[in-house]
Every structure is written in structure tokens, then in C-alpha cells.
Amino acid sequence: MxxxxxxxxxxxxxxxxxxxxxxxxxxxxxxxxxxxxxxxxxxxxxxxxxxxxxxxxxxxxxxxxxxxxxxxxxxxxxxxxxxxxxxxxxxxxxxxxxxxxxxxxxxxxxxxxxxxxxxxxxxxxxxxxxxxxxxxxxxxxxxxxxxxxxxLRPGWQPLLAARAQASGWQAKDVSAFIRAQIQTPPLWLRVQPELPISAACAQLLADEVNAKIVANELCAIGGRGVQGSGLYKRGLIEIQDLASQRIALAVGVAPGQKVWDACAGAGGKSLAIAAGMGNKGSLYATDLHEHKLKELKRRAKRANVTNIRSFTWNAERPLQLPKEVAQQQGFDWVLVDAPCTSTGTWRRNPDARWRFNDEDTQELVAIQKSILRMAVPAVREGGHLVYATCSWDVRENEQQVAEFLASHPGFRLISQTLLGCPAENSDTMFAAVLKRPVS
Incomplete structure (x- = not known):
């Protein structure tokens, strides 16, 4: 087709x-x-x-x-x-x-x-x-x-200039990013660890999904819908943008550890993180909206993931640690995939760019700052905090991280990077990994 x-x-x-x-x-x-x-x-x-x-x-x-x-x-x-x-x-x-x-x-x-x-x-x-x-x-x-x-609006030129400086882009990189905004990226798929990517691609093609392997990653570019395929129905593949998969990989969890996905939404990153845990340890997924967590539960059941626990959290106060987490004085990994302007999704959702303005951005920056502040007590000594957004705006990313470090001198920045477009044909996202030292 x-x-x-x-x-x-x-x-x-x-x-x-x-x-x-x-x-x-x-x-x-x-x-x-x-x-x-x-x-x-x-x-x-x-x-x-x-x-x-x-x-x-x-x-x-x-x-x-x-x-x-x-x-x-x-x-x-x-x-x-x-x-x-x-x-x-x-x-x-x-x-x-x-x-x-x-x-x-x-x-x-x-x-x-x-x-x-x-x-x-x-x-x-x-x-x-x-x-x-x-x-x-x-x-x-x-x-x-x-x-x-x-x-794009000409008035956004200073914001892109700030991004270029933060990412070390040359003029050609800026131009590539701008030109990419009129192209819809492919539908990227995450394959469960037990299934070879070549076998997944072959089975999707047999189901009339126009699947393709690009740089050892799987995507769909047309044909029958992925959700109608046998692999999807059996939970062996998930629809997840490549940049989002990279954020999940930034949470370098090991089987047996304890993880908190603070703003889990429908659980795409929670499921990707859990895939590396082999159903060992525990992953707590919270969100403000109960209906999103219900979707996460359905997806986890389909993927045969049994170590995810979910409940609502409004970020108005620090999380009350579950008993098993309190015993080790916090989580090994905390992911704050914060609410943001979603500028990194404009390639898929062009309508979102016309809702972008300074007033909303400043409001979201304040929300991000508050969520980070409430998440900090849940990070154990020697544990890691991963801060992520689906935005390329420096104000929500590097600037937010810098302000966090200034107000939390006990944390150390391990890495921060822009993910996806223009380096890869995907959405654009950001991830920073911070570590809490042992006193």
C-alpha cells in the first residue's frame, strides 16, 4: 500500500x-x-x-x-x-x-x-x-x-541561535534542523530484547507493514498499521520515537535496582526502562492523570512486564517512599520527564508550533523547576537523577539544569545532550544525567 x-x-x-x-x-x-x-x-x-x-x-x-x-x-x-x-x-x-x-x-x-x-x-x-x-x-x-x-517564525531565530551555541552547531547544522521541520519522521519502533531486530522486521513485512531497519533501528514508513500486527498485539514491539528511546537508555538501570518514573504519562519510557530490568527490581510510575496510568497498565500487561507499580502523584510535595525504597533511603534512579513546550515534536505535530509563546514557556519552566525540587528527596546517595524534555529550547534544558545545580550543589552533572533531530531522523529531545554523591 x-x-x-x-x-x-x-x-x-x-x-x-x-x-x-x-x-x-x-x-x-x-x-x-x-x-x-x-x-x-x-x-x-x-x-x-x-x-x-x-x-x-x-x-x-x-x-x-x-x-x-x-x-x-x-x-x-x-x-x-x-x-x-x-x-x-x-x-x-x-x-x-x-x-x-x-x-x-x-x-x-x-x-x-x-x-x-x-x-x-x-x-x-x-x-x-x-x-x-x-x-x-x-x-x-x-x-x-x-x-x-x-x-518557523522569524522571531524564533534568537532561540535557535541559543540552541546552536549550546549544542555546538555549525551553520549547516542549524540549516539542517530548520529544513527538517517540514518533514515528518518515520514511525520508530522499540523491539523487546528477546526478539532479534531482523526477525521483527521480517515479521512486520509479512504482516504488510512497510518496516525498515535504519542504522540498526526499526521503523515503519507506510503500509498496514503497526497496531494490527501480531508483534504489537503480543507486546514484542512498541511504538516509541527514537529520541524517546535514547532517554530511556540514559536511565542506566541494572536488574534488581529501584527506579521512579515521576512523570510517566502512558508509560512509553517506563516500559523501555523495564525492558532492561528483566522483571527484576521495581519500577514505580507516577503521573498526575489516572487515565494515562491505566493505559500504562494495559501496555505493561501486553508486554508481560510485571515489576511496574503505578499511582498518581501531583508533585505538590515530595513522594512518600514505598517501604522497600525507604529501606535503602531512596531510588537508584529517578527520571523526571518534565512537562514542556514540546517544541521537539513539531515535525510530527505542526499545529503545536503555533501554541508556542513566551508566557506559556515561562510557566512550564516554573513547573519543571518545582517538579525537580520535589523529586530530589527521592534520590538515594550515590543514585542518579535524569532530567528530560521533548523540547530543544535551552531555557527548558541546559539553563534549567544549570539553575538546578546552582541550588543543589551536592549533585554532579554526568552528561547532558540533545537527542534526535538534526543528528537523527526523529523528534528532538533532551536528557541530562546527574548524580547524588555519597556523603
Whole structure:
């Protein structure tokens, strides 16, 4: 089965886009598509590795919605535009009044290089727009237009400059990162230790999943949905991004040790950590939301993991240590995969980038700081604290670690690194490993 491609000539796109503009602020596109498109009597193939044409078109529109408005502004004014100044005035809410015809015309030009079929795109005005697009495209690799061209706001340039400095990126690395933001990474799969990766790939191919081994890692790039495969149903593979798998590996647990995954969510990292424990020792998974922990329990049962215990924790006070953990005066490993801006997931979730702002970032930074403070008492002497986010923003990562070390001088930084894109074709995440010394 070949992957779908967006059809920008689909006459239903205008109606779908207008419905999307009515969605509550902060609504995730995937969830909206899952429940809204059937109501509109539209088909949505959601098999994780491929999406229907309408869904793909919406994803492309969300990547390039600001660019579309910028190009229309340049066409309407006919002047040299200061894109930094224009971006400072732009708000996602302005899209509600932006013509769907203009949106889909510009997005189609950006994605396919041609205008959609339809009488409205045969008018002289669109010939002029096409000429403007052709004149701007050669210079799109430089300056603020490079950001717009790849679905990023010019105003985010200082944040990326800070990231480049923290990671030691050269200009080519920055450019690679920017260009990657318009590409959806493959669906990465984690294989249980007892199953050879080559055998997993062969079995998925037999189940009509378009699986592939890349640098000794397994991914799916189309075909039948992974969740329908026998391997998934038997718990022998899990859907988990490559950068997320790297975070789990940063928790260097040994069988028999005790681990706390403080912000476990649905448990992807908990399960990956437990895979290295061989059902020996204990892993405690907590989260604010009970429904996420119920999903973790279902996944653990499917994967035959028996050493995970889960319960809610609101991070308002230090964790009351379970008896077996209290006996050794804390956990060997504590993972704080903190709530964050999720900037590292923009490649998969382009709608998330338009919810990114300084006010929310500062609020999340404060939450991260508080969770770390509450997690510290649970780390035993000689134990490790792993701090992680799915963000590339230095304020949530290296800066947060530096401030933690300044206020907790007993801890020592072992390592900190940005994971995934641009070095690997995945999401972008961050992990820092800190050690509490023995007094």
C-alpha cells in the first residue's frame, strides 16, 4: 500500500479548514481529525504510519499557514517586507479571516510547486502570485525567509541561535534542523530484547507493514498499521520515537535496582526502562492523570512486564517512599520527564508550533523547576537523577539544569545532550544525567 498524498484540489478542503478554525484554542490536530472528520462524512485513515489525503493536506497547511499569509502580504503590498517586523505583529488568530482559497493556493505552490486545479486559480491574479513565488524561492535559504519557508517564525531565530551555541552547531547544522521541520519522521519502533531486530522486521513485512531497519533501528514508513500486527498485539514491539528511546537508555538501570518514573504519562519510557530490568527490581510510575496510568497498565500487561507499580502523584510535595525504597533511603534512579513546550515534536505535530509563546514557556519552566525540587528527596546517595524534555529550547534544558545545580550543589552533572533531530531522523529531545554523591 502506497502512502497517501495531499490533494490540494479537493473541493472539501475549504470546509474542513473553516471547521478547524472553529476548534478550541490549543486543540491537537490528531484528536480533532479523529473525531471531526467522520462528522463531516470525510474519510480519515489513521494507521499511525499513513494518513488520508485530507489529513495530509491539513498537516501541510499547518506547516505553512504563516508563510501563506506572508506571501499574500508581499503580493498585496508589492514592497520589500521586513519579515521580523511583520512576524512581530502576526498572530495565529488572524487565520480565521484569511481566505481558504488563498491559503490552499499558496500551500499547494509551496508543497507541490503548482497551483490546485480549479477555475479560481486560473485568474490573472494567481499568475502574478505564481511569479512572486518563483522570484522568492531562490532566496528562501537565507535570512528570515528561511524560517518562514520551513514553517518557523522569524522571531524564533534568537532561540535557535541559543540552541546552536549550546549544542555546538555549525551553520549547516542549524540549516539542517530548520529544513527538517517540514518533514515528518518515520514511525520508530522499540523491539523487546528477546526478539532479534531482523526477525521483527521480517515479521512486520509479512504482516504488510512497510518496516525498515535504519542504522540498526526499526521503523515503519507506510503500509498496514503497526497496531494490527501480531508483534504489537503480543507486546514484542512498541511504538516509541527514537529520541524517546535514547532517554530511556540514559536511565542506566541494572536488574534488581529501584527506579521512579515521576512523570510517566502512558508509560512509553517506563516500559523501555523495564525492558532492561528483566522483571527484576521495581519500577514505580507516577503521573498526575489516572487515565494515562491505566493505559500504562494495559501496555505493561501486553508486554508481560510485571515489576511496574503505578499511582498518581501531583508533585505538590515530595513522594512518600514505598517501604522497600525507604529501606535503602531512596531510588537508584529517578527520571523526571518534565512537562514542556514540546517544541521537539513539531515535525510530527505542526499545529503545536503555533501554541508556542513566551508566557506559556515561562510557566512550564516554573513547573519543571518545582517538579525537580520535589523529586530530589527521592534520590538515594550515590543514585542518579535524569532530567528530560521533548523540547530543544535551552531555557527548558541546559539553563534549567544549570539553575538546578546552582541550588543543589551536592549533585554532579554526568552528561547532558540533545537527542534526535538534526543528528537523527526523529523528534528532538533532551536528557541530562546527574548524580547524588555519597556523603
Amino acid at each position: 502506497k502512502a497517501s498524498a495531499p490533494n490540494f484540489s479537493d473541493p472539501r478542503l475549504a470546509a474542513v479548514w473553516q471547521e478547524w478554525q472553529k476548534a478550541p484554542l490549543g486543540q491537537a490536530l490528531d484528536k480533532w481529525l479523529k473525531y471531526q472528520l467522520p462528522k463531516l462524512h470525510l474519510r480519515y485513515e489513521d494507521q499511525k504510519t499513513e494518513r488520508g489525503s485530507l489529513a495530509l493536506a491539513l498537516i501541510e497547511a499547518l506547516r505553512f499557514q504563516q508563510l501563506a499569509m506572508a506571501l499574500e502580504h508581499a503580493f498585496a503590498t508589492g514592497t520589500e517586507v521586513d519579515w521580523f517586523q511583520w512576524d512581530a505583529q502576526w498572530r495565529p488568530a488572524l487565520l480565521a479571516a484569511f481566505s481558504p482559497e488563498l491559503l490552499w493556493g499558496w500551500v499547494s505552490l509551496r508543497v507541490s510547486g503548482k497551483l490546485p486545479a480549479g477555475r479560481q486559480y486560473q485568474q490573472a491574479e494567481w499568475a502574478g502570485r505564481r511569479d512572486l513565488f518563483a522570484s522568492l524561492a531562490p532566496g528562501a535559504a537565507e535570512g528570515p525567509l528561511e524560517y518562514l519557508w520551513h514553517g
